[in-house]
Amino acid sequence: MSTKRTGAKALAMVLGSALALSACATSSSGGGGGNSATSSAAAPVTITLGYAQEFSSYNNNTVEANALANTVVLNQVLRGFYYFAPDGSIVRDTDIGTFEKTSDDPLTVKYTFSENAVWSDGNQLDCDDAVFNWLTRNGKSGDKGFAPASTSGWDQMAKPQCADGDKAFTVVYDTPYADWEGQFATFEPAHIAEAQGGVTDIIAAADKPTDPGLAKIIEFWNKGWALNPGELKKDIMPAVGPYIIDSWTAGQSLTLKANEKWTGKKPAASTIVIRYIEDTAQTQALQNGEVNIIEPQPQVDIVNQLKALGDKVKVQTGDQFSFEHLDYNFKTEFSDLKVRQAFAKCVPRDQIVNNLLKPQNPNGTIAQSRFIFPFQPEYTDYVSGLGAEQYDKADIAGAKKLLADAGKTGMEVKIGWQKVPEAPNKRRVDTIALIKASCDQAGFKIVDGGTPTFFAKDLSAGSWDIALFAWIGSPLVSGDPSIYQTKKGGKGGQNNGQYSNPKVDALLDSVTRELDKAKVLEIRKQVDQLLWDDLATIPLFPFPGLVATDATTSNVQINATNNDITWNAFDWTRTAS
Numbered sequence: 001m002s003t004k005r006t007g008a009k010a011l012a013m014v015l016g017s018a019l020a021l022s023a024c025a026t027s028s029s030g031g032g033g034g035n036s037a038t039s040s041a042a043a044p045v046t047i048t049l050g051y052a053q054e055f056s057s058y059n060n061n062t063v064e065a066n067a068l069a070n071t072v073v074l075n076q077v078l079r080g081f082y083y084f085a086p087d088g089s090i091v092r093d094t095d096i097g098t099f100e101k102t103s104d105d106p107l108t109v110k111y112t113f114s115e116n117a118v119w120s121d122g123n124q125l126d127c128d129d130a131v132f133n134w135l136t137r138n139g140k141s142g143d144k145g146f147a148p149a150s151t152s153g154w155d156q157m158a159k160p161q162c163a164d165g166d167k168a169f170t171v172v173y174d175t176p177y178a179d180w181e182g183q184f185a186t187f188e189p190a191h192i193a194e195a196q197g198g199v200t201d202i203i204a205a206a207d208k209p210t211d212p213g214l215a216k217i218i219e220f221w222n223k224g225w226a227l228n229p230g231e232l233k234k235d236i237m238p239a240v241g242p243y244i245i246d247s248w249t250a251g252q253s254l255t256l257k258a259n260e261k262w263t264g265k266k267p268a269a270s271t272i273v274i275r276y277i278e279d280t281a282q283t284q285a286l287q288n289g290e291v292n293i294i295e296p297q298p299q300v301d302i303v304n305q306l307k308a309l310g311d312k313v314k315v316q317t318g319d320q321f322s323f324e325h326l327d328y329n330f331k332t333e334f335s336d337l338k339v340r341q342a343f344a345k346c347v348p349r350d351q352i353v354n355n356l357l358k359p360q361n362p363n364g365t366i367a368q369s370r371f372i373f374p375f376q377p378e379y380t381d382y383v384s385g386l387g388a389e390q391y392d393k394a395d396i397a398g399a400k401k402l403l404a405d406a407g408k409t410g411m412e413v414k415i416g417w418q419k420v421p422e423a424p425n426k427r428r429v430d431t432i433a434l435i436k437a438s439c440d441q442a443g444f445k446i447v448d449g450g451t452p453t454f455f456a457k458d459l460s461a462g463s464w465d466i467a468l469f470a471w472i473g474s475p476l477v478s479g480d481p482s483i484y485q486t487k488k489g490g491k492g493g494q495n496n497g498q499y500s501n502p503k504v505d506a507l508l509d510s511v512t513r514e515l516d517k518a519k520v521l522e523i524r525k526q527v528d529q530l531l532w533d534d535l536a537t538i539p540l541f542p543f544p545g546l547v548a549t550d551a552t553t554s555n556v557q558i559n560a561t562n563n564d565i566t567w568n569a570f571d572w573t574r575t576a577s
Helices: 070-072 127-135 190-197 212-224 280-289 299-309 335-344 349-357 379-383 397-405 426-442 454-461 480-485 502-511 517-534 563-570
Strands: 045-049 082-084 089-092 097-104 107-113 169-171 243-249 253-258 269-276 313-318 322-330 411-416 447-450 466-472 535-541 547-552
Touching: 045 070, 045 280, 070 563, 127 169, 127 190, 190 212, 253 426, 280 299, 280 547, 299 313, 299 426, 299 547, 335 397, 335 426, 349 426, 349 535, 397 426, 411 454, 426 447, 426 466, 454 466, 480 502, 480 517, 502 517
Parallel strands: 045 269, 411 447, 411 466
Antiparallel strands: 082 089, 097 107, 107 169, 243 253, 253 269, 313 547, 322 466, 322 535
16 A cells, blocks of 8 residues: 655555665664563653654544554554565564465465454454454445555455454455555554444444445544544544554644553653654754654755764665655546646656755656666666656657647646645755746646645645655555556545556556566556556656654664654664763
8 A cells, every 4th residue: 555655645566676775774673572561661761753744543544544644653553463674574563463374275364363462442452353454445335435545455355254352363365466465554443433333243244345334334434533633532542552642732742652551562662752843844853952853855955954963963864665756637637648748748857856856865866667666676677668768858849739739728737735834845846846947838837736735635635737746655566556546446545636547457456466576567567658658647756765863862764665764663762862
C-alpha cells in the first residue's frame, strides 16, 4: 500500500533486491523483542520529534486517512505481524506473533498471536481482530462499504479460519500472491468496532459483507476514528504496541506514553513527544534544544542550515522508495490526451531537478519510472525504452501546437498541493513557479492552488486540475494497484485522478499473483509504459530522505519505506546533555 507523505503519499516492489542506502547511520535496533514480558520498564526519558504534518486519525488504513502523519504516531501504538527495516526488508514482529507458509497450492499461511498480545484495555488480540482486518480491506462490501486505501491481497484471500477467542488463524488464497508476507501489518480493535457498530459477532457477520446490518460498523470504520485537531477518544483508541496516545494539543504537540499493558520489548524511553513544526523552522528548533529529532522535507536552505551546525547535530540522508510527481485530474479538460501531452511537454523536468534538487543532492536525477528507483540495480535496464526521456526538457513550441490543436489555448490549470500559508514548502513554491514560467508560454494559465486542507479534503474531492505531491512506499508490489487501477468495486482506492485503462487494470491484477521476480519486473515495465503512453501522471524526481538529531539522542535511523522515522522508536534513547 502506498501512503500519503505529509508533503507526500505512498507506493510499493519485489522483495529480494538489496537496497543501497547512502550515508545512513547504523543502529543497534533488532526490532521486536519476542515477548520480553520480564524486561525492565522504560527509562524516565522524554524524546521530542519535530514533524510538520499533524495527526488526524487512529485508523490509517482508510483511503481518506492513509498518510504518513498518522503512520508516524501509530507505528508503535498499533503493531502487527511485521514492519520494514531501513533497507525495505521485512522484519517479523514476534512481539505480536509468528506466521508461516504451510502450503504453496493453494497458498496457505498460518498466523499465531502471542499469548501475551493484548490490547491496552485488557482485551485479547485474537480471531475477531484478524477477521475484522480481512473484512474491512477485501473490497467485497460494495461501493458503499468499507473504504480501504488498498485491497491488494485481501481480495484474493478467503476469510481467516478461526473461532471466537482463538489465538491462531489460517488464511488461504484463491490465487498465488507475491506479497503474502506483507499482510496483517496493523490491526484495529474489533471489540471496539462491534460495540460502536452494533454488531454482536463480527466473525459471523463477515460471511455477509453486503448485509445492510453492517451499515453502522462500516460508517464507524470509515469515519469513527477520524479526529478533529486535538481530539482524542481514548475509550475507543486502545493500543497494541509499546506506546499509547496520551495527549494532544492541536497545532502544538502529541504525546506518546509507555503502554503498561505491553508485554513485548519495553521501549527505551518512557515518553515521546511529537512537536508540530513546519519544515523551515525545524532546524532552528533542533539548534535551540526544543526538539531532539527532525525529519524535514529536503530543501536547499534546510540542508545548508544543518551543515552550518557542524558536529552539534548528526545528519542522515538516504534513498527512499519515494518520488515527487504531478497527477492529472481526468474529470477536467485533461481527459483529452492532447492536452495532457501539451502540459507534459511544457513541464521543465530537467530544470526542476537542476535548480531545486541537485544543489542539495548532486546525484539527483529525473524520475523515469513510477515503480523502480535509481538506487536499485535493475533501474538502468528497466527504464530503457520507456519513452520517458521525451519529456525531460520543455518543448514550448510542441506544447503550444498541441494545446492549440485541442482548442484549449488559454486554459487555466490549478495546481493543488499541501500549502501552509505561514510557512510554505519553498521547493514546491519554486516548482510551481518554474512550471508557470514555462507552461504559460505554451498557452496555459498556471494557478497556484495550494491549500492547507489538500491532503485532508481537496485531494480526494478532486478540486484541482494537477496535483503535486510525493508517494512513499516499500519494496512490495501490492501498492501499485491502489494508485493506478480504475477506481471501482473497492479497487483504485488511491487513484484520485480517476485514470482508467482496462489493460493496466488487468496487468496490475496479474502482477500481485506472479511469484517470479523477473516476470514481475516485466509486467511492471509494461504498466509503466502504458502509463507513459497515456500520460496518467508525470514523475518528477526521486524523493530523498533527511533526518537530523542532536548529540544526545541515539538509535534513530532513517527508513527507506513508508514506515518512516518512528519505525524503531522503541529503541530511541538519550543521554544527559
